[in-house]
Amino acid sequence: MVRISHSLLLPGLMALGLIGLFLPFWLFMPLLFDQQMYMYVAKAILAGGAPYVDAWEQKGPLLHVIYASVMAMGGVHEFSIRLFDTALTLGALMLIFLLARSSGQPRLGLIAVILAMLFTPLTGASMAQADSWSAYTGIAIAFILLSGSNPTRSAFAAGVLQGACLMFKPTTALFGLAALVRARYEQDWLHFLLIYAAGASIIPVLVLLWLASHGALDAFWQDFIVFNISQHGADGINKSAFFLETLSFPYINSIARMVYLPLAVFGWWKLRKSSNRLADMTGAITLAGLIAYEVQGLYAISHAVPVLLPASLLVAAAINVQPIWALLLIFQLPHVFGSSGYKTFDSWRYALGHIDRTTYVSLYDFPNYKVATLIKLAERIKILSPENSPIYVYSFEPSPYIYANRSAPTRYFVNYPLNKGTAAQLEQTRIALMHDLEARPPYLIIVTKFDVNNLQPVPSYQHYLKFNSLNTFVEQRYTLAEDTAEWVIYKQR
Numbered sequence: 001m002v003r004i005s006h007s008l009l010l011p012g013l014m015a016l017g018l019i020g021l022f023l024p025f026w027l028f029m030p031l032l033f034d035q036q037m038y039m040y041v042a043k044a045i046l047a048g049g050a051p052y053v054d055a056w057e058q059k060g061p062l063l064h065v066i067y068a069s070v071m072a073m074g075g076v077h078e079f080s081i082r083l084f085d086t087a088l089t090l091g092a093l094m095l096i097f098l099l100a101r102s103s104g105q106p107r108l109g110l111i112a113v114i115l116a117m118l119f120t121p122l123t124g125a126s127m128a129q130a131d132s133w134s135a136y137t138g139i140a141i142a143f144i145l146l147s148g149s150n151p152t153r154s155a156f157a158a159g160v161l162q163g164a165c166l167m168f169k170p171t172t173a174l175f176g177l178a179a180l181v182r183a184r185y186e187q188d189w190l191h192f193l194l195i196y197a198a199g200a201s202i203i204p205v206l207v208l209l210w211l212a213s214h215g216a217l218d219a220f221w222q223d224f225i226v227f228n229i230s231q232h233g234a235d236g237i238n239k240s241a242f243f244l245e246t247l248s249f250p251y252i253n254s255i256a257r258m259v260y261l262p263l264a265v266f267g268w269w270k271l272r273k274s275s276n277r278l279a280d281m282t283g284a285i286t287l288a289g290l291i292a293y294e295v296q297g298l299y300a301i302s303h304a305v306p307v308l309l310p311a312s313l314l315v316a317a318a319i320n321v322q323p324i325w326a327l328l329l330i331f332q333l334p335h336v337f338g339s340s341g342y343k344t345f346d347s348w349r350y351a352l353g354h355i356d357r358t359t360y361v362s363l364y365d366f367p368n369y370k371v372a373t374l375i376k377l378a379e380r381i382k383i384l385s386p387e388n389s390p391i392y393v394y395s396f397e398p399s400p401y402i403y404a405n406r407s408a409p410t411r412y413f414v415n416y417p418l419n420k421g422t423a424a425q426l427e428q429t430r431i432a433l434m435h436d437l438e439a440r441p442p443y444l445i446i447v448t449k450f451d452v453n454n455l456q457p458v459p460s461y462q463h464y465l466k467f468n469s470l471n472t473f474v475e476q477r478y479t480l481a482e483d484t485a486e487w488v489i490y491k492q493r
Contacts (some may be wrong), residue, residue, distance in 0.1 A: 011110035018117045019090070021172040024347040026086040029124045030361050030371055031078045036300070036399045038128075040413055042067035043076065050214035052223045056411045058231075059130045060224060061207050062167030066133075069290065085128040092136035092309065093117070093290050095143045099282070100313050102146065103275040105320055112316035119260055120309045123342060124364065126302035130168040134307040135289065137165050138175050142281045144311070145182040146491070159199020167207050170228070171295055172306075174288035176200075180286045185277065223417075230422055259288075267318030279317070283311040298454075367454045369400075377487055378403030381444060384481060384489060389443035393462045394470070396451040410436035419456065419463050434469050444481070445474055445490045459490065 031039060037057060044054040045068040051061050074080025093113050099110035126132055141158045148154025160178065165172035178279065184197040198309050211220050262353030264286060271279035278371045296303055343363055350360040362372040374397060381404040385391055390409040393400050398414050401407060412418055418426070451462045456463075464470065478490035 008107055008110065011107055011114060015110050015113045015117075018114060019093075021344050021348075022117060022122070023086070024351040025342065025344045026089060026122070026127065027079070027082050028347050028350055029082065029343060030364055031081060031128065031402075032124045032364070032371075033369060033397065033399070034125070035081065035128045035413065036402050038067045039066060039071070039076075039081070039402050040398050040407075043407070046072060046076070046442070050216040051214040052209060052411075054213075054411055055413060056223055056417055058223055058227055060167040060169055061129050061211060062164060062203065063133070063219065065207070065210075079188050081128055082395045085132075086135050088133065089122060089127065092139050092180075095139045097134075097140075099139070099143055099146065099278065100316055103271065103278055103317070104456050105274070108313075108316050108320045111320055112313045115315050116309055116312035119312060119315075120305055121301045129302045129305075131302040132255060132305045134165050134168045134172045135309045137161050138172070138178075138285045138288065138306060138308060141175055142163075142178055142285050145178055146277060146281055151186055151192055152195055155182075156199040157196040158182075159196040160202055162196065162270070162366070163200040163203040166274060169292075170225075171292035172288075174291055175285065175286050177284040178281050178338075181280045182277075205291035218296065219411075227417065227421060227425070230425065231420065239491065259310060259354075260308070260315060263318045264314040267314035269318065270456075271317035279314070282310050282313050286314065342483050351424055370450065373450060374399040375403050375487055376418055377446070377448070380487075380489065381406060381446065384491060389441060391444040391446065392437065392442040393446045393448070394464055394467075395446070395448035396453065397448060400446065409440035409442050412436070415457065415460055415463065418467075420459075430469065434473065437470075437473060441492060443492050445478055447488045447490075448486065449488070450486045 009095075009290070023143070038059070040422060041051045041055040041057050043063045045051065045064060047054075049055070051057055051064040056346040057064065070080055070084045073076075074083065093116060096116055097109040097113050099109075100112040121137075122132070141161050141268060144154050144158045144161070148157070160246070162172070162175055162179070165175055176196075179193060181195075183192045186192045208217065208220075211217050268279050268283045271282075286307060289310065293299070293303050293307055346360060346363050349355050350357070358375075360374065365373075378400045381391060383401060385406070387405075389406070391401075391406045392408050392410065393414050396414060396416055401413060407413075410433055417429050418433060420426075421429070423482045447461050449459045451460050452458065474490050479493055480488070481491040482489040
């Protein structure tokens with residue numbers, strides 16, 4: 001008969017309970033803004049196209065290739081993506097458990113998993129994202145570098161994952177800090193780092209060759225490199241108080257979250273006494289995420305995932321042997337279950353059949369993102385346009401295309417690059433858009449009035465009124481079909 005220590009019983013039950021509580025939430029929540037963009041790009045790939053050339057996007061190409069692969073195998077719908085992402089999330093939690101347990105303190109792994117679920121924003125906006133998948137991969141890099149018995153194989157395998165991360169976001173190059181920490185323990189540290197670099201080159205080379213075969217290298221450079229650099233330069237980022245942002249994050253409003261990173265620093269110091277390699281490796285991954293968080297300068301919830309996920313192990317080390325460790329969790333529980341972003345109980349209601357899909361999805365209405373409104377617009381599009389006709393939605397939101405099963409006659413299916421960038425970039429993208437619309441006029445042109453967010457503080461309709469060439473095009477070829485408080489729809493004459 002297996003006997004479970006009393007010190008493991010409570011955290012074990014809590015960890016299993018939280019996984020069970022979150023599971024329907026992770027599986028069934030609708031894909032939100034970013035994920036809808038990735039779905040659109042993936043559909044373009046499945047149709048024989050390529051990212052950047054056939055659909056503008058600023059994230060790395062591997063993200064879109066994975067989306068397309070999942071949709072090809074599991075179907076072009078939200079659940080296939082959520083199922084794949086949930087499997088990755090559970091895998092990352094398992095790696096955190098195994099990493100923490102390697103310190104020789106059995107309870108540490110369970111507490112780390114609990115902290116990871118409660119303090120990392122694993123919600124609709126931040127999951128199935130470049131940031132969350134990068135965070136999971138960073139945890140895997142740390143696990144391989146620590147657990148591998150053969151240094152050469154470990155360096156190569158971790159390097160391959162590093163290369164994958166680079167094809168998600170360039171800021172993940174900072175995960176190389178973990179390789180530097182690990183190389184300190186090798187007599188031939190230079191050989192170790194060269195093997196790591198060799199592994200890191202494989203996936204980028206393969207992806208770039210694939211892009212080259214589709215004639216997408218120039219578009220890749222402009223969208224993924226040039227545009228991102230311009231948006232994260234001195235004029236492109238949302239600068240704010242450095243110390244406040246790094247220590248508490250702008251969306252954190254609970255006492256527990258305010259002390260989370262300071263506790264991680266203390267946990268790193270404490271963990272070094274029993275397992276200095278584990279402490280330094282986890283600390284390096286956390287530091288990499290924190291630097292990337294500041295470099296990007298947008299302070300988005302998803303950008304915090306690569307910081308808070310590995311930090312959970314360090315915080316667990318800080319509170320593991322203290323009888324009041326649960327106090328931190330008690331402070332955090334109201335924040336998790338009282339937040340509008342967490343629909344755990346509603347997800348269980350949906351999973352058990354107590355509410356239908358339409359009702360469940362309509363619950364995901366937030367101040368700057370209303371799923372029900374997007375679905376309502378998509379329904380109008382399906383009524384007003386033939387099934388296979390191209391439409392153009394001048395909006396920050398990609399969702400109407402997905403919900404209406406329509407496509408744009410231009411790669412600029414969202415207007416972010418049409419309203420954001422240098423003067424030269426804006427002129428180039430707007431000329432390209434008008435060329436595309438002239439070559440293949442859409443059946444409908446829709447302009448939204450509700451898409452206000454931190455990246456676009458005024459609705460698209462206000463931008464449209466100042467977009468003279470698009471205005472003229474619409475006036476000459478289209479008639480007004482519908483004008484509501486949320487959108488304007490023009491129909492081809």
